[in-house]
Structures are given as C-alpha cells and as structure tokens.
Amino acid sequence: MHHNYIDRYSDGDTIIHSIDARVKILSTLLFTVVVVGLPRYSIVPLIWFMIGPFTIFTLAKIPFKFVLRRILIASPFIITLAVCYSFIDSDTRQVNFGPWQMQIKGSILICANIIIKFILTMSALTALTATTPFSSLLYGLEKMYVPRLLILQLAVLYRYIFLLIDVSGRYLRSYSARSLRYLGFRREATIRSAMIGSILISSLDISERVNLAMIARGFDGKIRTLSQEKIRGKDLLFATIVCVYLVVLKAILW
C-alpha cells in the first residue's frame, strides 16, 4: 500500500528541497531558539517571524492546508499548556497594535504568546520535515554527531510506522467488512482492545523478522552508514539568509 500523508512533499525538486539537510536542521534550530527566547508578553512582533516559514512553504510548494493540519494535530496539548500558564499573571499590560494601544490582561498575553510561538516553531518544523526526505534528515543528524544508535532507532521506527499503518489498516478493513451493526459500547470496546492487542503482537512479529533480516546481512550491533554529501554554495547562501533575517528582525523589533 502507498502511504503519502506522512512524507508527501519531501521528495519535491524545488530549491528548498535541494538545500543540505544539516543547514535546514540548524536553521530550524536557530529559528526555534530565537522565537522561544522572545519576551513572553510580545504578540505583534512575533507575527513578523511568520514571514520565514511562509516564504519556505511558498518556494517549496507546500500547501498551507497541509501545514495547518499538522499544526492542528499537535495543538490540543499546547493549548492546554497555554491556558494553564495564563493563570500566573493577573496584571493588565499595554499592548501596541501599530498606532493603536490596548490594555490587555497579562494572562491573555501569555496565553496568546505561547500559542503564536507554538504556531511559529511548528511551522518551522513542518517546513523542515516537509522539504527534507527522512533519510536526509537522519544523515544530517548523523553528521551533527547525534549518536548513531539513536539514528538507527529512528530509521527503523520510521519504517515501522508504515508497516504498522498497513497492519492496522488490514485489521480495520477486516473489522468493518464484518461489522454490520453497532454492538454496544462494552462489546465494541472489547473488540477494539483485542484489535490493539493483535496489532501489538503483529508488531512484535515484524520486529523479530526485521531483526533476523538485519542479522542475515551481517548486522552486529555496530551502525555503519554512507556519508558523502558536501556543503555547497547555495547551502551557505541559505544559512546566511536565515541568519540575516533573524538578526534583522530581532534588531528592528526589539
């Protein structure tokens, strides 16, 4: 079965896709650090930071609907966190919206700040993962001295996700093909628990077989990979643009 909803756009051939993974990882990291480090009551200046990810999505031809969906999937946790944080400040603060000034409660500002920072960092992360094949990301991480064992675990995990989607899809199809009516909450819950159990057992089976396949090809616990790509001029140019953009924005707005 073909799955393309996880890494649907990573195989594109735009200029953004061709940038070295290491440069993109470092740029995302830098962007995240700068955004997270911004004052906790600032709202309007943060919006200017959206220009970066927005430009990347446009150049890389990533649909905004796709980005929005990614952000929405991860949002419940952050919204809960933002709401919890908003109780810590009950003072009123002055906020400038261009020529207008408003008095807003500190708690609301913190809440909005966390949510906007989340949208910005999530957009940057989506820009990274949607324009970089997973293998290139792993390669980039490896070159940045992330432990090789972790890289291999991520590589196998990535493969497992698709295999598990296949297994789960088969179980669900088989269930819906024979499920002619609603059997009541208790019965349905029992069936679904049994399905989850079977999926887990299947995943264990898969892991055992993959382990055998790895041993058959001489795997002895030591990770060996091919690393051959070099940083090119356009990668350096991209890194420079990102740095200049962040420095200029920070200097102008604060």
Next chain:
Amino acid sequence: MRISSCAKSNIMVIITAMTKIAVKIKDFSFKYPDATVALENINLDIAHKERVGIVGPNGAGKSTLLLAIGNFLKSQAPVEIDGMLSTKDNIKKIRQKLGVLFQNPNDQLFMPRLFDDVTFGPLNMGLSKEEVILRSKEALRSVGLLDKKDKQPHHLSAGEKRAAAIATVLAMKPEIITMDEPDSSLDPRSQNKLIELLNQMSQTLIIATCNVNFIARVCNKIVLMDSGKIIAIGNRKEILGNQELMNKHGLEVPAQLISDD
C-alpha cells in the same frame, strides 16, 4: 579418443570444484518451544551452483529448513556452509557467503531509503565506501531499480519490493542465496520478470515455495518435504512429474511438465 593424464587430472579438478558442497545438513531436527516438531532428521547436501527447489504443502517445514540453512536455529546438529561450521568465528564469513531472502520483502527493507537498504549489508562487510556504492548500484541495476534508489520502500509496488529485497542480498555478492516464497503476492508479469532475473543469477539458489509452476521454471533439483521430513530428492522431472507423489503430498504436477509430456 585418448585423454592424457594431465587432462584427466584437470577434468577431475573441475568435477571436484563443480560438486563442491555449498550446504551440508546432517541429522538435523528442530522443535518449536511448544514441542511441535518442525524438522525431523533432515539430511541434505547441496552442491555449488545448484538450483534447488524445496516444495511441499503448507506447514511442511520449508521455511524452517531455510532458517536452519541460514543458521538462525539452534540445534545439536550443525549446518555446514561451504565447509564452515556455524561458530562464533565463522558466522561473519557465513553471513557473507549466504544471502537470505525472507518471505515478506517488508521485513527485508527496513531503512528509510532504498539505497540505504542496499548498502546496509556491504557496509557491515567492512568494504570501502567506493566499493559499497559500486556494488549497491550494480545490484539495483541488475534488478532494474537503479532509477528508484532514492525512493522510500513503502512507495514501491509489491513486485518492486521483491526485486529491491533481492538487490539487498545481491549487493553482498553471496555465493549461496536462500529464498522463501519469492513468488508470493506477485502477478504473472512480475513472476515472469522474477523468473528471468533468477535464471540470470549464477549463485547457488535454494528456493522454498508451494508454487510448483514457479519452481519448475527455475530449479533443476527438487526436494519434496511434508510434515517436517524430506520425502524425496531428485531432478525436476522425477519429483515434479510424478503425479502420484505430488498428489499424495497435496501438490500438483506443473503445467509445464504436463505440456512437455
């Protein structure tokens, strides 16, 4: 015609080399943890360059026998690969000599990119980067997937996954290759492509399947198994062409052999 003693000795050397044993199994038995007997008293010699088809009904022990040949099962009776016993010192050499193709190509393709998967074995062999790239490209070219080397395995079709799995094995340049149901879930066109590919290969092939039509087009030596035992060993016509024997063990005479008659 007279043959000189020197030529005679040369012929003997060639014959000896040709009949050099690739796989030797003697009195091999194996039980699963629930005491089910999977293999019972297996004795089998496979010479280099032979193409051996292991056939039998479901549950005959074909896949378990391949696991035994691959040195994945622990038993009192060792399996010899190219004269080497499976010891701690030999296991790396054995893994280089023996390529294993598993039943489900998804188990064989575990890296995020096809090329990474194909290079996995050669890298573990400790080859230089240049050699690894050369071998991997050669393996992918031989199965017709070089243009898809940067694809994620889950984006390949069933036939392509099977070919990719074969490439992962070929890149290690093994002398012996075991294949478990390589024809499963392939359409006739993909099966024909696979048969063409297998018939071009010069390695010792050991293929387990219950598809006798497939095996009749690839293998010349047949091992018939049932209930964990070897029932008969012989050439293609002797075993696959014996209707009584085939029917007795839940198989059929391949259409190709019927039409040959």
